[in-house]
Amino acid sequence: AQSVTQLDSQVPVFEEAPVELRCNYSSSVSVYLFWYVQYPNQGLQLLLKYLSGSTLVKGINGFEAEFNKSQTSFHLRKPSVHISDTAEYFCAVSNVQGAQKLVFGQGTRLTINP
Amino acid sequence: EAGVAQSPRYKIIEKRQSVAFWCNPISGHATLYWYQQILGQGPKLLIQFQNNGVVDDSQLPKDRFSAERLKGVDSTLKIQPAKLEDSAVYLCASSLSSGVYNEQFFGPGTRLTVL
Numbered sequence: 107a108q109s110v111t112q113l114d115s116q117v118p119v120f121e122e123a124p125v126e127l128r129c130n131y132s133s134s135v136s137v138y139l140f141w142y143v144q145y146p147n148q149g150l151q152l153l154l155k156y157l158s159g160s161t162l163v164k165g166i167n168g169f170e171a172e173f174n175k176s177q178t179s180f181h182l183r184k185p186s187v188h189i190s191d192t193a194e195y196f197c198a199v200s201n202v203q204g205a206q207k208l209v210f211g212q213g214t215r216l217t218i219n220p
Numbered sequence: 221e222a223g224v225a226q227s228p229r230y231k232i233i234e235k236r237q238s239v240a241f242w243c244n245p246i247s248g249h250a251t252l253y254w255y256q257q258i259l260g261q262g263p264k265l266l267i268q269f270q271n272n273g274v275v276d277d278s279q280l281p282k283d284r285f286s287a288e289r290l291k292g293v294d295s296t297l298k299i300q301p302a303k304l305e306d307s308a309v310y311l312c313a314s315s316l317s318s319g320v321y322n323e324q325f326f327g328p329g330t331r332l333t334v335l
Contacts (some may be wrong), residue, residue: 110262138320149224149311149326150263157321196262205276206320210262
C-alpha cells in the first residue's frame with residue numbers, strides 16, 4: 107500500500123517570494139505522483155503529474171515539481187508566488203500496476219502575505 | 221464544457237438521520253468517484269464506478285453508506301444513519317475512463333455537518 111506525507115501543514119510566505127511544499131511517499135512498487143490545488147469552496151484541480159520521463163515536471167500557474175526516487179520525494183516549487191496562490195495543496199500517489207487509486211496526503215495550506 | 225455538479229452544497233443533520241448527495245459528472249465521462257474529505261485530511265476514495273458498475277468500494281462503510289449510478293450517468297451517495305464522524309466534505313469526481321492517465325475532474329463538494 108502507498109502512503110503520502112506532506113511535511114508542513116501550513117506554509118506562510120510573502121508575495122513574490124519563492125516557495126517549496128514538501129511531499130514524501132512510501133511504496134514498495136513503482137508509483138505515479140500528482141499535485142492538486144484546492145481553492146476555497148472549490149473542488150480539487152490538477153496542478154501537475156509525474157507519470158514517466160523527465161523527473162522535472164512543469165504544471166499550471168508556474169508551478170513545478172521534481173521526482174526524486176532515491177529520496178522518495180516529489181516537492182512542489184514556485185519561484186515567485188502571488189496572492190492568488192493562496193490555497194490548500196495536496197500531494198497524491200498511485201501505483202503503476204493494478205488498480206490505480208489515488209492516495210492523498212493531508213494537505214499543506216499555503217498562505218501568501220502582501 | 222460544464223464541470224462536475226454536486227448538490228446540495230451544504231447539509232446539516234442530526235446523528236441517526238439520513239442524508240443523500242447527488243452528483244452529475246462531465247458529459248461522456250465513464251468513470252465516477254466519491255471521496256470523503258475530513259477536516260485536516262486529504263480526500264479518501266469511498267467508491268469508484270465504471271459506467272453503472274462498481275470498480276472499487278473497499279473503503280465504503282457498507283453498513284451505513286450506499287451509492288448507486290443506475291443509468292451510468294449521475295450518481296447518489298446515501299448515509300443512513302449518520303454518525304458524528306461522518307462530518308466531512310463529500311467530493312465527486314469524474315474522468316473519461318479509469319486509470320490515472322485520465323485526469324479526474326472534481327466537483328465543489330457537499331459539506332456535511334452531523335450534530
